Amino acid sequence: TLGxxxxREFKIALSGEIERRKLSGELAERAPSEAVDTAPxxxxxxxxxxxxxxxxxRGFDDLQISGFANRIRAARCVELxxxxxxxxxADILAMRLICLGFPAHCSGSATVSHALxxxxxxxxxxxxxxxxxxxVETKDFLAIARETGAYTIAITTRVDCPIARTADEVVLFTSAEAWPQAGSAMHVPPLVLLSEYLCQCLQMAEV
Structure with a gap:
């Protein structure tokens, strides 16, 4: 019924909603202060x-991330x-992969990425x-890649969304806000964690 x-997906969605309510001020009185001199x-x-x-x-699936790492190892090309x-x-993960010697590439242009x-x-x-x-541009990128036979992975906060339905596999994370303002980077920190953990898996012996 909830889609x-x-x-596991329910726990991620529920936890994310709790944190988003805190951020919006609905639960602000419960948010712990880091220090007495920190602005509220x-x-x-x-x-x-x-x-x-x-x-x-807590929501990341260790076996899934290990499998993600194995797919990167086996790929001749990783396009983000x-x-x-x-x-x-995408740039952060691509750079980490390149520094580890993997054939990764990322373009900020939808036109270029779709062509690639x-x-x-x-x-x-x-x-x-x-x-x-x-x-839309990300969904189209995954759809085009999937048509060529490439394995596609969507990284998002929602299991029932256009890019999740387009991809072969979905990796879920929790963002600190439900409806981010244009240009907001509130969802970047969890993806930095995912990037670093994925690269640790890549540096370990293949599972």
Missing amino acids: LAGF RIAILSSALQNSISVSA FGTGPSSVC ARGLGSLSLAIGISSRGHT
Whole structure:
């Protein structure tokens, strides 16, 4: 009825909603202050960001991330795409993969990324990042890549969203806000955690 695939997805969605209510001020009186000299608004933002990282960490599936790492190892090409702040997340993961010696690439241009996606194939991996999962350019990127036979992974906060329905696999995280303002980077910290953990898996012996 809720459109969630299982209990793990329900926990992620519920935890994310709690943190978003804290951020909006509905539960501001419960948000712990980090220090007596911390401005209340900063304390609330800091608490929301830290909690979104913690909730995402608890929701990440270790076996899924290990499988994600194995797909990167096996891929001849890893193409990443996101728009706005999600493009920053794609850049961060791409750079980490490149520094580890993997053939990763990320373009901030939808036109370029869509053109590159048409050149992928069965030995390629396409990763689309979108906080709310409604970005048309990201959905189209994954759809084009999937048509070529590439394995597609959507990284988003919602299991029932356009990019999740377009991809072969969905990696869920929790954002600190439900309806981010244009340009907001509130969902970036949990994705930095995912990027670093994924790269740790890549540096370990293959599972």
